[in-house]
Amino acid sequence: MPDLLPILTSLAWPIALAVAWLAGEFGQRWTGLPRISFYGLVGFALGASQIGVLPAPDAGPVALLADVAFGLILFELGYRINLRWLRVNPWVGVAGLAEALLTFAAVYLVALAFGSPQLIALMMAALSMGTSPATIVRVINEQRSSGQVTERVLHLTAQNCVLAVFAFNAIIGFWIFRTFDALGEALWQSTVGLAGSLLIGAVFGLVVPALLRTIHNPRQDATVAFALATVLLVAICDAGTLSPYIAALSFGLTARHRRVAFSKAQRNFGPLGELLTVLLFLYAASTLDWRQIATGSALAVIVVLVRQIAKTAGVMAFAHLSGVSWRKGALTGLGLAPLSVFVILLIEHARHAGVHVVEELRAMAAVTMLLEVFGPVIIQRALVWARESSTEAPEQNHAA
Template identity: 55%
Template sequence: MPLDVTILEQLAWPVTVMAAWLAGELGHRWTGLPRISLYGLVGFLLASPQVGVLPARHSDVMLLLADIAFGLILFELGYRINLRWLRCNPWIAVMGLVESLITFIAVAALALWWGQPATTALLLAALAMSTSPAAVLRVVNEQRCTGQVTERVMHLSALNCVLSVLVFKVIVGWVVLETSGNVWQALSSSVLVLVLSAGLGALAGLAMPWVLRASDRSRPDATVVFAIMVVLLVAVVHALRLSPVLATLTFGLLARHRRLVLSQAQRNFGPLGDLLAIVLFVFIAATLEWSKVAAGLGLGLALVLVRACTKTLGVAAFSRVSGVSWRKGLLSGLAMTPISVFVILVLEQTRFLGVDLVDQLAPLGAATLLLDIFGPVLTQRALVWAGEAHPEEGR
């Protein structure tokens, strides 16, 4: 390979990350749009199928970096989930279960009516249940949001992710069983993945007190300690081809409820989290190809609309019994629009297991592109309209 081509390939990702950062900072300053929407737009435009700046194939290393970035966000989300609140107000959990079920049924029915195979319809429905915690938490932290709508959206997005992973893995296991007839392979790609992923996350939570005792407790910033543990957990999960979603969420939940102090850690894990977030949202958008997006645009648009309606109405239906107004219920559902990061990483992880579903789910590419750009905007607007956004001056 000529030297100049090699140099250009090596510079592709650093140049793209710099371009995304500049677009995010300047775009946010001039328009007030969420930075992550602009990161995604730059990643999509500079991807190999579009302008062609980024390489055609994404390496395992880039997927690992994206998983680490997602893992840091999921750990922070898991740490902010209060299980006692769910016990005191069980309607929140009921709300999450009902709106997820309605979304699954509605999207599956839509896909079948559109002429999609049963397997494709079920996989689309399983992924449509999710809400991207990466987009939600980045917008919440960027806008410094606090309040009932913010807390509901974070708790519901965590519940959505767990339910989506569970259902998706079961369907993938069924697909593997149907195609290969190998029961062990089907179980290892579904049930075993779920159990081992949650188990490793719990193990990290149990080991964390020992790690904190071994570290210098006089240090004012605990960010590095928690970040290293999350990176190690994601690396192990990635190497074993397990689910970083369940592992890091479990770790965050256990860390909170074992009273491990995270209050001194920086929001978003500081500059490390900010840098990896740019890589994450660029990587997600760069996996999308315009030709495939265009091929699935009709069903993708319909999927976005059906999903938005089921989630918004499903959450709003339980607003009064769960202790908030109809308006806040509607805004909570609207804030759950983002989906892209969760969907793409789950599909990429499935590809590395040897089950390539990306080409089968072309409509999801269209929905993902739309929600990668507009989803965070709707979350931001919903939280602003709820009166819970308090952005820093000059940010």
């Protein structure tokens, strides 16, 4: 009789995917809450540190597939960013910069007050600047929402991603220089790697639309071509220690401005994109450890509250200057709550790159778990209160 353990081990991820998908479908039907909240709960419950159905996270094929899934989402986010709108209304960008810097300062001071080392406090502050594009794009697509709040949340999420990745890598570069006196590696982590990621993403954004025009059928083939190009881009960045997230965002942003249509019917990249989204949230939550969550729970609650207040205040301060009411400014700030997947994958990348100090950042585990579950609910409620979701009356005047 064959040994059942290897067979069950090989089936762990397919079974977990099926369970997570079912939990999302039934959970959404019974509660009306976003499906991804249930994907995260299943991933956490089945993780190696909890029930133990899923293996411990490593840099294997599942991690690469999670990166591909995140890359597809970041491409779509970049594709929906309208730089012309930001040039016409620069106060939106100013509001994003203000809320990010205010968040950094607030979380840094809170972490120091709880006795965190200065370097760890800086890393926590940098990570807290970000907003999870995976959650934002998924919930917006699921709600089929459009309007001023929706567009501002998308644009500020993209800006937050760039700022958070840059700040986090700069702090890691400083740590490498201070610990190993390795100036070259420190510069690579802080500047060269990010610049290279932006460049390679922009090159893909120029080449792929040109290729689609060459085959004379861009509307039919665009979705497959963009998906294949994103997979290749993520693999190249993974092999070359570049940032696949910045590269995918740059790819989408450049491709949008090359005027190649990306059909609305193919948002989420169709059924394959939906499947990879389930895997992404399942994998991200499975990396969390309940013991670290319990240890950091007090700090996590304060960080979540302070971060949300800072983001909401930063956006509200420039609401009128950017052309919306304070109410819509507050709802936009509220919509920036999701954080989990973005932080988890950044920490995992740093750990796989050999930056061992990130182990101390597991204090962020409780923050990410809280926002893994509640982040999607918060953005969903913000869109409903703004009357921009498909279940509410559509917004009459929305950003171009």
